[in-house]
Amino acid sequence: xxIDSKGRGLLIVLSGPSGxxxxxxxxxxxxxxxxLVYSVSATTRKPREGEVDGVNYFFKSKKEFEGMIEEGELLxxxxxxxxxxxxxxxxxxxxxxxxxxxxxxxEVQGAKQVKxxxxxxxxxxxxxxxxxxxxxxxxxxxxxxxEAVVNRLKAAAKELREVEHYDYAVLNDRVEAACxxxxxxxxxxxxxxxxxxxxxxxxxxxx
Amino acid sequence: xxIDSKGRGLLIVLSGPSGxxxxxxxxxxxxxxxxLVYSVSATTRKPREGEVDGVNYFFKSKKEFEGMIEEGELLxxxxxxxxxxxxxxxxxxxxxxxxxxxxxxxEVQGAKQVKxxxxxxxxxxxxxxxxxxxxxxxxxxxxxxxEAVVNRLKAAAKELREVEHYDYAVLNDRVEAACxxxxxxxxxxxxxxxxxxxxxxxxxxxx
Numbered sequence: 001x002x003i004d005s006k007g008r009g010l011l012i013v014l015s016g017p018s019g020x021x022x023x024x025x026x027x028x029x030x031x032x033x034x035x036l037v038y039s040v041s042a043t044t045r046k047p048r049e050g051e052v053d054g055v056n057y058f059f060k061s062k063k064e065f066e067g068m069i070e071e072g073e074l075l076x077x078x079x080x081x082x083x084x085x086x087x088x089x090x091x092x093x094x095x096x097x098x099x100x101x102x103x104x105x106x107e108v109q110g111a112k113q114v115k116x117x118x119x120x121x122x123x124x125x126x127x128x129x130x131x132x133x134x135x136x137x138x139x140x141x142x143x144x145x146x147e148a149v150v151n152r153l154k155a156a157a158k159e160l161r162e163v164e165h166y167d168y169a170v171l172n173d174r175v176e177a178a179c180x181x182x183x184x185x186x187x188x189x190x191x192x193x194x195x196x197x198x199x200x201x202x203x204x205x206x207x
Numbered sequence: 208x209x210i211d212s213k214g215r216g217l218l219i220v221l222s223g224p225s226g227x228x229x230x231x232x233x234x235x236x237x238x239x240x241x242x243l244v245y246s247v248s249a250t251t252r253k254p255r256e257g258e259v260d261g262v263n264y265f266f267k268s269k270k271e272f273e274g275m276i277e278e279g280e281l282l283x284x285x286x287x288x289x290x291x292x293x294x295x296x297x298x299x300x301x302x303x304x305x306x307x308x309x310x311x312x313x314e315v316q317g318a319k320q321v322k323x324x325x326x327x328x329x330x331x332x333x334x335x336x337x338x339x340x341x342x343x344x345x346x347x348x349x350x351x352x353x354e355a356v357v358n359r360l361k362a363a364a365k366e367l368r369e370v371e372h373y374d375y376a377v378l379n380d381r382v383e384a385a386c387x388x389x390x391x392x393x394x395x396x397x398x399x400x401x402x403x404x405x406x407x408x409x410x411x412x413x414x
Contacts, residue, residue, distance in 0.1 A: 124398075166400050168399055169399075180394065181394055183391070184391035184393075185394075185398060187391035188388075188396070189395070191331075191375045191376060191378075191391075191392060193370060193373050193374060193376045196376050197371075
């Protein structure tokens with residue numbers, strides 16, 4: 001029969017401090033790794049014009065969302081400004097079962113929850129080249145006071161210590177390079193010998 | 208200071224059964240991963256015209272080679288038709304210290320020796336898509352009797368079990384795809400968080 005390179009998909013969790021460039025790298029990955037499926041969040045906020053249920057978000061009532069929390073149907077969740085946001089486990093599992101890799105871009109706190117509930121994920125921490133560069137990226141947004149910038153930097157420096165709990169650290173010096181590193185991690189993880197034996201214990205049969 | 212992506216180099220050991228396509232993949236890697244350094248073997252056979260000492264081989268006398276064996280200066284060695292062949296550790300270590308990744312293409316038996324003497328290497332096993340394909344590749348060389356082909360196939364089937372001792376299994380269905388997988392493994396291994404902390408324990412300083 002030989003080896004089937006299409007085993008179960010992998011959940012890739014891409015996290016890192018604010019200002020590391022998670023969003024930019026994810027956008028670039030949509031071009032460089034079009035086979036990746038992006039996790040769809042659930043939320044209780046109202047759909048904006050043009051947003052499609054199941055595509056942009058799974059739109060839920062507050063009662064439905066709280067039911068999902070109780071039933072353990074979320075890989076992580078948080079509340080912002082009176083609305084819930086979270087990652088439904090079912091969508092992720094369905095994609096993985098279909099052999100597709102799923103990317104979840106998420107804040108450090110959310111990633112921590114995912115790690116507890118889905119430890120078999122591949123956890124990638126995105127690193128800014130330096131704190132100086134991080135500062136200039138946060139300042140570059142131009143939307144915050146100097147005090148707010150300093151506070152965000154302190155928070156980011158603290159979040160950086162969380163890299164310890166991740167499998168990989170990817171330097172985001174240039175977006176294309178960071179993208180190539182994430183894509184390479186994905187390919188390499190699929191080639192891990194342990195994974196082959198785990199997912200397809202009989203793949204050596206017929207060899 | 209930030210993270211230095213130029214830590215110590217990695218030794219990549221590419222092995223696999225006869226007919227898996229090790230040589231073809233290595234040739235392709237010279238184009239697709241030109242930054243890789245290729246391990247240079249030592250041998251007691253006489254240089255052929257145009258062969259340069261230290262480039263094609265390190266040419267040694269029998270006495271010199273046996274001294275290297277005794278001093279543990281070889282990562283692996285074997286004897287074929289009255290000549291010794293082996294992989295000098297020093298050349299590999301010098302390249303790794305200079306931050307360069309080294310590729311060692313080698314038979315399964317040699318890889319076993321390297322694993323004992325250099326367990327921190329990255330061991331990649333190249334897989335033919337199937338035994339049928341392996342048979343047609345071995346036959347395709349057209350240099351052997353049917354009996355010899357059958358014997359080589361039996362040997363290859365036995366060697367396939369050795370994949371168990373490797374870190375990665377790379378399917379060689381298409382040379383470009385196999386090449387991309389090897390290159391990805393290299394990039395991913397450099398991004399492993401454990402490696403970063405091991406090689407540059409202070410890289411978070413100044414973050």
